[in-house]
Amino acid sequence: MSVALMWVVSPTSEVSNGTGFLDSVRVLDSFNSVARCRNLIGSGRPKRGRKNRLNYRSMNEGGYFSSKNRGSFSVISSIVASPTGEIALTSEQKVYDVVLKQAALVKRQLKSRENMEVKPDIALPGTLPLLSEAYDRCGEVCAEYAKTFYLGTLLMTPERRRAIWAIYVWCRRTDELVDGPNASHITPAALDRWETRLEDIFRGRPFDMLDAALSDTVTKFPVDIQPFRDMIEGMRMDLWKSRYKNFDELYLYCYYVAGTVGLMSVPIMGIAPESKATTESVYNASLALGLANQLTNILRDVGEDARRGRIYLPQDELAQAGLSDDDIFAGKVTDKWRNFMKKQIKRARKFFDDAEKGVTELSSASRWPVWASLLLYRQILDEIEANDYNNFTRRAYVSKPKKILALPMAYVKSLVPPSLVKA
Numbered sequence: 001m002s003v004a005l006m007w008v009v010s011p012t013s014e015v016s017n018g019t020g021f022l023d024s025v026r027v028l029d030s031f032n033s034v035a036r037c038r039n040l041i042g043s044g045r046p047k048r049g050r051k052n053r054l055n056y057r058s059m060n061e062g063g064y065f066s067s068k069n070r071g072s073f074s075v076i077s078s079i080v081a082s083p084t085g086e087i088a089l090t091s092e093q094k095v096y097d098v099v100l101k102q103a104a105l106v107k108r109q110l111k112s113r114e115n116m117e118v119k120p121d122i123a124l125p126g127t128l129p130l131l132s133e134a135y136d137r138c139g140e141v142c143a144e145y146a147k148t149f150y151l152g153t154l155l156m157t158p159e160r161r162r163a164i165w166a167i168y169v170w171c172r173r174t175d176e177l178v179d180g181p182n183a184s185h186i187t188p189a190a191l192d193r194w195e196t197r198l199e200d201i202f203r204g205r206p207f208d209m210l211d212a213a214l215s216d217t218v219t220k221f222p223v224d225i226q227p228f229r230d231m232i233e234g235m236r237m238d239l240w241k242s243r244y245k246n247f248d249e250l251y252l253y254c255y256y257v258a259g260t261v262g263l264m265s266v267p268i269m270g271i272a273p274e275s276k277a278t279t280e281s282v283y284n285a286s287l288a289l290g291l292a293n294q295l296t297n298i299l300r301d302v303g304e305d306a307r308r309g310r311i312y313l314p315q316d317e318l319a320q321a322g323l324s325d326d327d328i329f330a331g332k333v334t335d336k337w338r339n340f341m342k343k344q345i346k347r348a349r350k351f352f353d354d355a356e357k358g359v360t361e362l363s364s365a366s367r368w369p370v371w372a373s374l375l376l377y378r379q380i381l382d383e384i385e386a387n388d389y390n391n392f393t394r395r396a397y398v399s400k401p402k403k404i405l406a407l408p409m410a411y412v413k414s415l416v417p418p419s420l421v422k423a
């Protein structure tokens, strides 16, 4: 049965028109319309624990060593031996396993479909206008929250644009659960209900019209549920964790909340048919873009996060730099802080560099918006430098003229054709 039909005839009347959409899962009741999708900064969050559920193979089962396309990931340096001599996997390796699986899945799905052409809407009388309205509302939410990004999506083909809107809205709503005005009421159980609702979306049983748009998207594009599940896992982590021992821990968090967005987006953006790059390498680059964006977010928001008692910086690196939590809370820009920040910025830039290699391999219509978002986000790092590393009390932002200038630059970059040699 088509998604649209399910949505309209759902016998339990579970599906609403997009208002009150969290009521029935009893998550919270005020995040229920486009108009109310505001006030992103939330209050305190409860600290509750939950083990992460990322599945991964043991190294003996292969994968890491057999892959030729590890991109920037260094296998040797990421192996960690426990005191008992057992070899544990790093976050990088666990995440890379997800990347490989996603790439394999999309290849399999594409083979089983005739091609990546977008499937037409199933024309059931009366359902198409509703679906179209659902996508329009996703577009409105996107425009409301992320104007520049919304403008970027206008450069995509109409089918891809609306699919990206639907994914954007789901991500935004998920983040809002732990960061929005009702964040203090959110429990792991609420996130479990959100995950059940996600499964319903993938089963073609959406709960409201915004979900219906995503349900439709996942039937038309080879999108897998795993990155969506993992993003919810990241939000679970945010409920109980406010410190990161080292970069390995931070890496996993960044994958959950942002790297996943890259993995969700590639099946929509599409890889250029003439590209000789491997699917894995493109997925890897998309992961890198998500990680780069989140690391940048973290560096921009150090002061804001500290005021909420949160420090998303590797504790061991802070200690090596001679810095403590108290220094972060005091918010004084010292030479120690500047040196620490220089290293963090360098690392974030490295992820942007890794991402660049993949953008060129995307389908031609998707390259411009992705380049635009990459260039714009990366500039935030330049602004932190321009603020003399004061990210405690000054928010780094990219000015309008700089934003406008990024668009033709992105356009020129988007004209570079995909690699014609196997990468």
Ligand SMILES: CC(C)=CCC/C(C)=C/CC/C(C)=C/CC/C(C)=C/[C@@H]1[C@@H](COP(=O)(O)OP(=O)(O)O)[C@]1(C)CC/C=C(\C)CC/C=C(\C)CCC=C(C)C
Residues within 6 Å of the ligand: 040, 149, 152, 164, 167, 168, 171, 172, 175, 179, 257, 258, 259, 261, 262, 263, 265, 266, 269, 282, 283, 285, 286, 287, 289, 290, 293, 294, 297, 298, 355, 356, 358, 359, 362, 369, 370, 373
């Ligand atoms: C090969 C290649 C390079 C392909 C491109 C792949 C691609 C399009 C990657 C997109 C990467 C991207 C935009 C990641 C978003 C990262 C991000 C900022 C995550 C934020 C998480 C939580 O952060 P925090 O709470 O600290 O921050 P706030 O103060 O709340 O901002 C998120 C908020 C998670 C939710 C993410 C979104 C709402 C963004 C979703 C975006 C898309 C679905 C569209 C991506 C498409 C384009 C064209 C950029």
Ligand SMILES: [Mn+2]
Residues within 6 Å of the ligand: 175, 176, 179
């Ligand atoms: Mn957030």
